[in-house]
Amino acid sequence: xxxxxxxxxxxxxxxxxxxxxxxxxxxxxxxxxxxxxxxxxxxxxxxxxxxxxxxxxxxxxxxxxxxxxxxxxxxxxxxxxxxxxxxxxxxxxxxxxxxxxxxxxxxxxxxxxxxxxxxxxxxxxxxxxxxxxxxxxxxxxxxxxxxxxxxxxxxxxxxxxxxxxxxxxxxxxxxxxxxxxxxxxxxxxxxxxxxxxxxxxxxxxxxxxxxxxxxxxxxxxxxxxxxxxxxxxxxxxxxxxxxxxxxxxxx
Numbered sequence: 072x073x074x075x076x077x078x079x080x081x082x083x084x085x086x087x088x089x090x091x092x093x094x095x096x097x098x099x100x101x102x103x104x105x106x107x108x109x110x111x112x113x114x115x116x117x118x119x120x121x122x123x124x125x126x127x128x129x130x131x132x133x134x135x136x137x138x139x140x141x142x143x144x145x146x147x148x149x150x151x152x153x154x155x156x157x158x159x160x161x162x163x164x165x166x167x168x169x170x171x172x173x174x175x176x177x178x179x180x181x182x183x184x185x186x187x188x189x190x191x192x193x194x195x196x197x198x199x200x201x202x203x204x205x206x207x208x209x210x211x212x213x214x215x216x217x218x219x220x221x222x223x224x225x226x227x228x229x230x231x232x233x234x235x236x237x238x239x240x241x242x243x244x245x246x247x248x249x250x251x252x253x254x255x256x257x258x259x260x261x262x263x264x265x266x267x268x269x270x271x272x273x274x275x276x277x278x279x280x281x282x283x284x285x286x287x288x289x290x291x292x293x294x295x296x297x298x299x300x301x302x303x304x305x306x307x308x309x310x311x312x313x314x315x316x317x318x319x320x321x322x
Contacts, residue, residue: 091215092183092194114286121282122273123158123169123220127289142188144226145181149262151219156269158220173218180212181222182259184238186229206241227270235263 120127147155158172173179189205203210230238243256272278 091213092192114283117286117289118273118279118282119220119224121285122278125169127286143183143185144229145213145215145217145222146184146226146262146266147179147181147219147222149258149265151179152223152262152265152269155220155223156265156272169218169220173220178214178216179219179222180214181217182262183207183210183213184226184230206238208242223266223269224273226266227273230263230266230270232264232267235260235267238263 117127119125154172158169185205185207191202191204193200193202194210195201239256239260242259243252246253246256
């Protein structure tokens with residue numbers, strides 16, 4: 072069962088139960104949050120499966136790869152973003168499956184980007200509390216087991232293209248020419264733009280229509296399960312990569 076496996080995975084990876092952001096281990100306030108919302112409709116999950124090359128009904132919201140929060144998002148580095156961007160529409164003969172590319176044992180480093188949370192908070196670091204204030208530019212990178220495609224599915228709807236400049240400016244308000252802050256600002260803008268570009272692939276009308284057609288052809292076998300073991304899931308991406316590429320996934 073996914074929930075019991077999730078608990079075992081946390082113990083194995085992190086050694087204890089604690090909040091990824093604040094590092095608190097207070098069991099009374101800890102709760103699991105989902106990157107891909109549990110309320111997602113079946114046709115929405117089918118779209119994600121189609122774009123990521125997963126078999127129909129193998130994306131489960133109560134998965135160990137799908138846990139975080141809804142007041143901010145996790146932003147991968149440029150290389151990881153490019154990897155996800157090219158995954159669904161790749162036409163290479165050497166097709167790498169989702170499950171092997173983003174293995175459960177692999178952790179990814181993310182930048183925390185706030186959307187609606189602007190309050191100061193404490194984070195336990197080496198037993199000492201450190202205060203972090205919005206926009207949290209001094210906050211350390213977060214390393215966790217959330218799969219990058221899931222992080223992007225969560226972040227895509229939250230990061231509007233017309234908000235990118237303001238997000239960058241809030242984080243790096245003093246960008247003098249040639250400074251480290253200017254360089255960091257350009258890099259963040261590149262990452263946010265690539266995030267929006269990748270989300271646009273999911274939202275492309277042609278891709279959505281093709282995913283709907285694919286879902287209808289695969290429908291059967293009862294209701295979609297909300298949870299299931301992550302082990303043993305295979306991918307069917309090679310049969311759909313060319314279709315997605317023709318509808319805007321040109322990588």
